[in-house]
Amino acid sequence: MRFDVAIVGAGAAGLHCAAIAGQLGCSVVLLDHAEKVAEKIRISGGGRCNFTNLDVGASNFDSENPDFCRSALARYTPRDFIDLVERHGIAWHEKHKGQLFCDGSSAQIIAMLVAECDAGGVQRWQPCRVDSVRVGAAGFELATARGPVEASRLVVASGGLSIPKIGASEWGYVLARRLGHRIVEPRPALVPFVCDGSAWEPFAALAGVAVPVRIAGGRGARRAEFIDDLLFTHRGLSGPAVLQASSYWQPGEPLEIAFGAGTDWHETLARAKAGSRRQLGNELALHLPQRLAQAWLAVHQPARLHGDEGVGIAHHPLDGVVYPPVIARSVPIELGRAELCAHRSPPTISPIMNSGRPLLWSYSRPR
Numbered sequence: 001m002r003f004d005v006a007i008v009g010a011g012a013a014g015l016h017c018a019a020i021a022g023q024l025g026c027s028v029v030l031l032d033h034a035e036k037v038a039e040k041i042r043i044s045g046g047g048r049c050n051f052t053n054l055d056v057g058a059s060n061f062d063s064e065n066p067d068f069c070r071s072a073l074a075r076y077t078p079r080d081f082i083d084l085v086e087r088h089g090i091a092w093h094e095k096h097k098g099q100l101f102c103d104g105s106s107a108q109i110i111a112m113l114v115a116e117c118d119a120g121g122v123q124r125w126q127p128c129r130v131d132s133v134r135v136g137a138a139g140f141e142l143a144t145a146r147g148p149v150e151a152s153r154l155v156v157a158s159g160g161l162s163i164p165k166i167g168a169s170e171w172g173y174v175l176a177r178r179l180g181h182r183i184v185e186p187r188p189a190l191v192p193f194v195c196d197g198s199a200w201e202p203f204a205a206l207a208g209v210a211v212p213v214r215i216a217g218g219r220g221a222r223r224a225e226f227i228d229d230l231l232f233t234h235r236g237l238s239g240p241a242v243l244q245a246s247s248y249w250q251p252g253e254p255l256e257i258a259f260g261a262g263t264d265w266h267e268t269l270a271r272a273k274a275g276s277r278r279q280l281g282n283e284l285a286l287h288l289p290q291r292l293a294q295a296w297l298a299v300h301q302p303a304r305l306h307g308d309e310g311v312g313i314a315h316h317p318l319d320g321v322v323y324p325p326v327i328a329r330s331v332p333i334e335l336g337r338a339e340l341c342a343h344r345s346p347p348t349i350s351p352i353m354n355s356g357r358p359l360l361w362s363y364s365r366p367r
């Protein structure tokens, strides 16, 4: 069969592209090898899909070519997507820092995109394997499980490598390479950190504790800093702050975490030293979850705010860089688990090391 446009991959990108091309008058076929479309949307945003952000702009996109997304974002803004959502009667709410979620479920976003495809007369073929792609005189020739397809335009929307069990494949990368495109090596983004077993032990009991942090990953021009929540897990660190920083962090670099985002530890603890008779753990627990304060002190030798044992708080390494457990990230596993698949340096497994010493926390004076 002949179409103006063939699109491989019926995820968020493929469905939206198909709907718009169809509504502009093109004949469109949308193929996916999975039984169900847009499974990644289904699990997105904890099942409620963070479908856009109010203040999103080109600077929010992490790319080797920062200009790449400018024209697309200028022509299709978050407001355009909100209008679409509202036209479909989907109730939504702002959760945190401009992040918009469905009140109901992410299935509503999938149903909306499918309805938009239907409005554009898009033919959806799934499950349908694409066995080969050839570039011919009249465009692209696809051999598919449902017979040959010819199309003037081919859109590869087969997504990244994350979550293979719901359809991700490297098909698009292989095709792009074969057609002469340069692929920037994929690596995981928005992933939790997995920490070294024995060194992590004192913190493993904190699983479930969430705390606001200022976190920074990456170096030089690639350094990015976020203020958000960090979540302790049995295996390491997660939560929105950590997921965001993971996209900038590279193996071998420190991950800087300042607990009590917004707390000036110098001032707070110096004031406490001058005017309080609390123990250091109790003083810290005024600003941090108590279990975290205790675990931190257990690793860094208990010290009193006043008194004869331990280190005086003003000299305590809270305001410096301290070096407890090894933190490591198992990249090949996490690439499959990542929310996103970014493209930059080759994946490796390596502990974060700083001058030969493992670095986990860096308590830094908020700037």
Ligand SMILES: Cc1cc2nc3c(=O)[nH]c(=O)nc-3n(C[C@H](O)[C@H](O)[C@H](O)COP(=O)(O)OP(=O)(O)OC[C@H]3O[C@@H](n4cnc5c(N)ncnc54)[C@H](O)[C@@H]3O)c2cc1C
Pocket (backbone or CB within 6 Å): 008, 009, 010, 011, 012, 013, 014, 031, 032, 033, 034, 036, 037, 038, 039, 040, 041, 043, 044, 045, 046, 049, 050, 051, 052, 128, 129, 130, 157, 158, 159, 160, 162, 163, 166, 167, 168, 169, 170, 171, 172, 337, 338, 339, 340
């Ligand atoms: C747990 C989780 C939570 C997330 N939460 C959010 C969120 O709240 N907000 C947000 O904006 N983003 C979120 N994301 C990211 C977001 O889901 C993805 O960025 C987005 O869905 C990617 O869309 P896509 O169309 O590019 O690719 P995909 O959704 O991966 O779609 C690709 C499609 O191509 C198909 N395909 C692959 N190979 C082939 C092949 N060989 N032949 C035919 N078809 C093929 C797949 O079956 C799939 O249907 C989340 C991701 C995860 C994993």
